[in-house]
Amino acid sequence: MQFINSYDLVIAGGGHAGLTLALTVKSALGENCSVAVFDPNGFEPRANDLRASAIAAVVRQKFEELGLWNDLQKDAQPIHDMVITDTALEEPVRPALLSFGDKQSDQPFAHMVGNNTLSAVLKKAAIAAGIELIQAPVTGYQISNEHVEAMHGKSAPSHAKLLVAADGARSTLRELAGIAFYGWGYGQMALVATIGHERPHGGRAVEHFLPSGPFAILPLTDNRSSIVWTERDRDAKRLMEMETDSLLRELERRFGLELGKLTLLTALEAWPLKLGLAKRFISERLALIGDAAHVIHPIAGQGLNLGLKDAFSLATRIVEQARLGLDIGDATVLKAYERDRRFDTSAMAVTTDVLNRLFSNDSMPLRVIRGFGLGLVQRSPRLKQFFIGQAAGGI
Ligand SMILES: Cc1cc2nc3c(=O)[nH]c(=O)nc-3n(C[C@H](O)[C@H](O)[C@H](O)COP(=O)(O)OP(=O)(O)OC[C@H]3O[C@@H](n4cnc5c(N)ncnc54)[C@H](O)[C@@H]3O)c2cc1C
Numbered sequence: 001m002q003f004i005n006s007y008d009l010v011i012a013g014g015g016h017a018g019l020t021l022a023l024t025v026k027s028a029l030g031e032n033c034s035v036a037v038f039d040p041n042g043f044e045p046r047a048n049d050l051r052a053s054a055i056a057a058v059v060r061q062k063f064e065e066l067g068l069w070n071d072l073q074k075d076a077q078p079i080h081d082m083v084i085t086d087t088a089l090e091e092p093v094r095p096a097l098l099s100f101g102d103k104q105s106d107q108p109f110a111h112m113v114g115n116n117t118l119s120a121v122l123k124k125a126a127i128a129a130g131i132e133l134i135q136a137p138v139t140g141y142q143i144s145n146e147h148v149e150a151m152h153g154k155s156a157p158s159h160a161k162l163l164v165a166a167d168g169a170r171s172t173l174r175e176l177a178g179i180a181f182y183g184w185g186y187g188q189m190a191l192v193a194t195i196g197h198e199r200p201h202g203g204r205a206v207e208h209f210l211p212s213g214p215f216a217i218l219p220l221t222d223n224r225s226s227i228v229w230t231e232r233d234r235d236a237k238r239l240m241e242m243e244t245d246s247l248l249r250e251l252e253r254r255f256g257l258e259l260g261k262l263t264l265l266t267a268l269e270a271w272p273l274k275l276g277l278a279k280r281f282i283s284e285r286l287a288l289i290g291d292a293a294h295v296i297h298p299i300a301g302q303g304l305n306l307g308l309k310d311a312f313s314l315a316t317r318i319v320e321q322a323r324l325g326l327d328i329g330d331a332t333v334l335k336a337y338e339r340d341r342r343f344d345t346s347a348m349a350v351t352t353d354v355l356n357r358l359f360s361n362d363s364m365p366l367r368v369i370r371g372f373g374l375g376l377v378q379r380s381p382r383l384k385q386f387f388i389g390q391a392a393g394g395i
Pocket of ligand 1: 038166
């Protein structure tokens with residue numbers, strides 16, 4: 001007979017969402033909750049992920065409570081100022097459609113952190129907290145006797161009260177649970193690279209809306225910025241094949257003169273863009289979090305933040321239940337989690353989809369409408385505060 005490993009909580013997927021859930025639960029319950037995380041990729045930084053993410057203020061606060069911020073801070077660049085423009089590239093002056101800064105608040109509304117830095121810090125903390133990290137995929141699961149059994153290939157299955165699918169956009173567990181995933185591809189790719197520049201950015205993020213999609217310049221530590229450059233699939237392919245000198249000229253057209261001479265510090269990396277929303281976030285003894293539950297356009301830099309908020313929300317429900325000595329895989333826990341997260345994620349999916357449609361084109365009527373809309377926001381302190389709140393993580 002095969003030996004069955006027994007845990008309270010098993011998480012499939014050691015990305016940012018999965019490890020954050022594991023750590024939040026473990027830091028509240030300690031020895032009273034055993035947690036295992038499975039991932040076929042071995043929890044190592046990904047060589048093919050150059051991305052940096054804008055970590056919203058509410059998420060940063062949670063990382064501070066988990067004791068992670070000291071380590072993250074070394075690589076974290078505060079965003080003090082955000083400027084949105086849709087001027088044509090040829091125009092010498094680029095007036096802001098909307099700008100907002102952190103002057104009204106005592107903390108920046110977001111920090112840019114390298115994805116691989118975040119992975120390394122989460123992994124180190126998970127090991128220190130006694131979370132079991134196992135290099136294997138979860139390949140199947142079945143419900144038995146008020147437990148769930150997670151299968152991982154030929155090795156012995158794991159027994160748990162609750163199984164969490166944090167296994168990304170192409171979630172195996174979501175599919176095995178028969179949960180439909182609605183959405184579509186945008187026919188756009190996000191090209192990501194790290195750019196060095198002569199002059200300091202002063203913590204300013206710029207989002208330049210161009211007909212092919214947004215071109216975002218996001219400040220990193222030192223004189224470096226991360227770009228998220230959205231192009232239609234065909235043009236993205238062409239740019240990926242371009243010689244460095246020609247590529248730099250294209251970048252200079254988009255950056256303008258403000259940051260001085262540019263250098264390409266990394267190669268371009270391409271990420272296909274899509275929208276996807278799971279019909280349900282839960283099934284019997286199973287919860288979906290992060291990209292397994294929702295994938296959105298990076299136009300507002302909120303996909304990871306949504307996934308981390310899923311992790312904090314599910315952790316709160318698990319901890320409440322465990323402290324009462326009750327079953328953490330019970331349907332009441334899962335329903336409460338789904339209720340907590342469904343509206344926030346659907347609203348953000350719709351918002352980012354509409355923003356992308358409104359901005360990724362050159363139609364004159366739409367230019368007028370968006371100019372009018374953003375002008376209204378710029379002049380109304382209450383509306384502006386609302387947008388700053390959303391950028392800070394939706395308060
Ligand atoms: C260009 C771009 C820029 C972005 N910028 C931002 C930003 O600024 N701010 C922001 O908030 N978001 C941003 N996002 C979104 C963000 O990157 C994602 O939402 C986030 O990385 C998803 O994290 P996750 O942990 O849910 O999934 P993933 O990072 O996909 O992790 C899933 C993990 O599951 C593992 N796995 C897969 N299958 C299995 C299995 N069967 N069993 C066990 N493990 C499995 C994988 O190996 C992987 O480690 C951006 C996205 C793009 C494309």
